[in-house]
Amino acid sequence: MNIEYACAITILSSIAMWACFRLIERHETTPRANSYMALSQVIAGEGSGFVRFLILRGFPPLIVLIAETSILAKLGASANQCLFCPFVSALIYVLLTYLPSFIHGFTFGEKFLSAILILTYPCIAVFIGVISRYVDFSRFAPSNLQTLIDGIWQTFLVSIVIITFYEMLRNYPDERYIKQDELHDRKVQIVKRELELILCRFKEVIITTCANYDTSPSLLLSILIYEDLNRPQWIRLIENILVRLPGAKLTVGIAQVTSTFPLSDVESIDLASAQLRYTNNLTTTQMIRTIRQYNPSDKYVASILEIKGIVEDTI
The missing domain is CATH 1.10.530 (Lysozyme)
Incomplete structure (x- = not known):
């Protein structure tokens, strides 16, 4: 595979993960290690925010890394490229996001959480790259651009219907x-x-x-x-x-x-x-x-x- 294409896909993947991070960061605060839930929240069974945090911060990069590996495989990238490119994407992503959080963190808990995330994302990328040696990831890539756009629109419309019914039926x-x-x-x-x-x-x-x-x-x-x-x-x-x-x-x-x-x-x-x-x-x-x-x-x-x-x- 052409090295220029591989670099472009790597950079675009990093930008996509960073954009998801910025979007979620506007609406989701990082849970503090010493935060507390009110008694009503404890009794109602609400989580402390760590599970929600891990899902929102972990799921989008995971999807992007899988999509990156799938596109690389479909374009005929070598096994080494399918391993190296997602790793570099994850590395760029953590350098732009969680490394500053680690440097500027005030408490031990904040620094520790940032350090764990800095190590986790590149490890996930390597894990996906290793799996791609045994699983044909090209099957997960869209067959063409129009198919991808149609899928995004269908998902968007279904989400609107579900949210509308949920808001109408809840909390009488x-x-x-x-x-x-x-x-x-x-x-x-x-x-x-x-x-x-x-x-x-x-x-x-x-x-x-x-x-x-x-x-x-x-x-x-x-x-x-x-x-x-x-x-x-x-x-x-x-x-x-x-x-x-x-x-x-x-x-x-x-x-x-x-x-x-x-x-x-x-x-x-x-x-x-x-x-x-x-x-x-x-x-x-x-x-x-x-x-x-x-x-x-x-x-x-x-x-x-x-x-x-x-x-x-x-x-």
């Missing part, structure tokens, strides 16, 4: 009120369940640390419940591995205490109780101020107060 007012009542009942049930699990595992530790630091038991329990809902045990295990990396500073343990070394759940509870000392007899305003010192997010404060009300009605 009566159903909305019913869902709100169901959501409140589900909040109470899940908070009570989490409360039982935490007391079963850490009751003695909580009683001891609250007595030592004059910490509000209901406040500490509310934080533990909310953190456990947002950071289940498997995520805490990963955090305790990542915090060992040089320069890493993460929130770890069930209480999500900031640390530069691994912490067990019991150790994090003790440190959290120390941070919340003298909170046993605070007014609501003082309590809000204390929660903000633990985490300044408005979403965090509102969720903790909501859980605290359920906990105090239960114990």
Whole structure:
């Protein structure tokens, strides 16, 4: 295959991936490693945003790389060209997008996520190139330009019909009120369940640390419940591995205490109780101020107060 054609396809593929990145970036924010979902979002089963982020950032480049390999194969490119050109396209793409994010990232989590993506895209390109040695990718390429245009128009029209019907049928007012009542009942049930699990595992530790630091038991329990809902045990295990990396500073343990070394759940509870000392007899305003010192997010404060009300009605 002519080297000029191969270079042109490589550059156009990089531009296509970059254009998708810019389009998605306008409407999709990068999920922060220490972000939290509101209690309502947790109960409703909404994701933290990482799955959505990975799909939106991963699917378009994957399609472009497959399309690039298919076109190269259809134009008679060699096996080495089908391997090298997608790799170069992916490399150019990450140099234009995620390398600046890695350089200018403020937190360890942002830099780590960018580094993973910088390594992932070229690896995907190489993987596709290797598969193309055993699978005839030319079958996936459009037979001609008119066929490609017809397919794009058909997809566009079907999407409009689906979106129109979805918008017409969703969220009737009566159903909305019913869902709100169901959501409140589900909040109470899940908070009570989490409360039982935490007391079963850490009751003695909580009683001891609250007595030592004059910490509000209901406040500490509310934080533990909310953190456990947002950071289940498997995520805490990963955090305790990542915090060992040089320069890493993460929130770890069930209480999500900031640390530069691994912490067990019991150790994090003790440190959290120390941070919340003298909170046993605070007014609501003082309590809000204390929660903000633990985490300044408005979403965090509102969720903790909501859980605290359920906990105090239960114990």
